[in-house]
Amino acid sequence: MARMATTRRVAVSTAGAWLAGFLIFFPILWMILASFKTELEAFAIPPSFLFFHWTLENYATVQERSDYLHHALNSIIIAGGSTLIALLIAVPAAWSMAFSPTKRTKDILLWMLSTKMMPPVGVLVPIYLIFKTVGLLDSRIGLVFILCLGNLPIVIWMLFTYFKEIPRDILEAARMDGATIGRELVYVLTPMAIPGLASTLLLNLILAWNEAFWTLNLSTSEAAPLTVFIASYSSPEGLFWAKLSAASTLAIAPILVLGWFSQKQLVRGLTFGAVK
Amino acid sequence: MKKVLGAVCGVSALLFSVPSMAETTLTIATVNNSDMIRMQGLTSEFTAKNPDITVKWVTLEENVLRQRVTTDIATKGGQFDVLTIGTYEVPIWAKKGWLVPLANLGADYDVADLLPKIKDAVSVDGKLYAAPFYGESSMVMYRTDLFEKAGLKMPESPTWDFVIDAAKKVTDKDAGIYGICLRGKAGWGENMAFLTAMSNSYGARWFDEKWEPQFNSPEWKKTLTTYVDLMKQAGPPGASSNGFNENLALFNAGKCAMWIDATVAASMVTNPKDSKVADKVGFALAPNTGLGKNANWLWAWSLAIPAGSKKSDAAEKFIAWATSKDYTKLVASKEGWSNVPPGTRTSLYQNPEYLKVAPFAKPTLASIDAADPNHPTVKPVPYVGVQYAAIPEFQGIGTQVGQQFSAALSGSTTVDAALSAAQSTTEREMKRAGYIK
16 A cells, blocks of 8 residues: 555656656747748647648758858857856855855855846946957957856856865865865865866856847857847748747757756756755 | 966967958848848849958847947947948937938939938938838738628728728637737837827827827827727737737738738738738728828838948948849849839839739838828827837837737726826826926
């Protein structure tokens, strides 16, 4: 009897989990389906779920009209570059705050977070003027720089919480054995914090990949990443959902694949330290 | 330290994009409408004639484009050489000194051939500040088969009474046929474009001569009550989220007996590739109430040069090419006459080949001629613009008012409450902007 109840409970929770997963995934699935429809079918009421005339026409149009590889390469450089630089700055910062906190550490952490509380559009004009003056408009390095700055508070906060979970005694033991700060960081701290580092890296990569305010406003054509590519498929006068869906599917494909392969690290990293 | 500096310089060199200096590169900002996409596809024809010029396209969503281009112009960023803007922006931006007047379009450009109403809309003090790429008004598109079945005959210039009566007669909700499809999605360029034009035909106006908002007038009440009642009885479900594209899809799927919207839609609803009702569509002028104004608007997507561009000569060359008579001929030879950009030149409406393939040509021209941005309303107004008031504050106010009216349509507020909210919002914003005390 007890076993039956357990089996039933497992079945119910499995079904529940699948249902929740399906609901969350549904908008993306719908977008992928719409990308294979004709414009008229993508708009049809009632909508057809699977039984429609499947077509690759939208992908062909998108391929013909836009330089997908150019935009994808820009996205990779901008998201990857900003993530790596952010990590390079954040690891030592988080290390010092976690292991040698001062009276002001808490204030500094809160101050950093407070920079995320201002809507970016509030500083659009000043940033635009600075970028214009130093010649960074429509340049990849400018976007790497701005996205790195934008995500830095989150990266430092995440790493800080992971580092705090690591017992100080281990670092002290390393120091007793004569390790320098550099060696301590590279050989002792980093290996222990790998799940945390990996999930921070991935999260930051996704945030930078999806960032659509600065990338749309500070790029024109040379440095334009996939967000600009997607924005070019919305039309004020003309049907566009199917083509927009095809462009969006192409834009999220790389990050979807990356997320799929690294989900183990991602989940482990996000729950790291949840249970002591 | 030196190594680090070197590495940083190396990475910077890789990341910086170095444009080639030998030729002029034009960056053109535009929206994703089919006529613009066609122009993009024909770029090579222009560069073949002008080998020293290369063209880069930046296509963006309309509102993103507006924000992007405004930031760039206001800061003199110089990122764009040619902009695609509407008739709303041209007078405002020209007065601010943001646009370069187009004085060198060439001897064979034939400015006099531009449709007078469209030319006026993109000129300030007699100077052309943008060249119209395609122009539009709005008109009634209706299903000839459904009208015949119901024994109705659409006049060339119908009254609102006729349209309302016909919409109720042909509605067959069980069969999924709705008498009329109108815009309901909130936005100054969405439902407010239609409703402002409709209000003109009912004798209403946004502001009186002293810039006092007029939403408390009986004319506005009549407009909004008629609209909401008509849509409740004869409109499709969920109309408060329908814009141009949603209605286009409904009409093309055969769900609407009438649709009042942009004349540029005519070539889309009569294109058998996209429309199930392509051979059953008739056209008429937008309705009136006998007060002398029809419920039609005027708009032209136009090409302009921002004051910050350092390549205005090359930019003007491109604009002259893209809005010329020869460009029309080029499109006709590659894609057929029905695909040429409409609504800008008189000569197009005298071309027998165009008239043969475009049954909507005459009503389009008549609609454009019937719109007057300088005298848009029955009573006098201090602003220019048919379906908008060409002041910078209008975008914000128009969208807020649009949200109220969209709510009235969905039933979440009443017509009276929506009008009084619109009145107080507009009063507040106009006071803040210093138009009224």
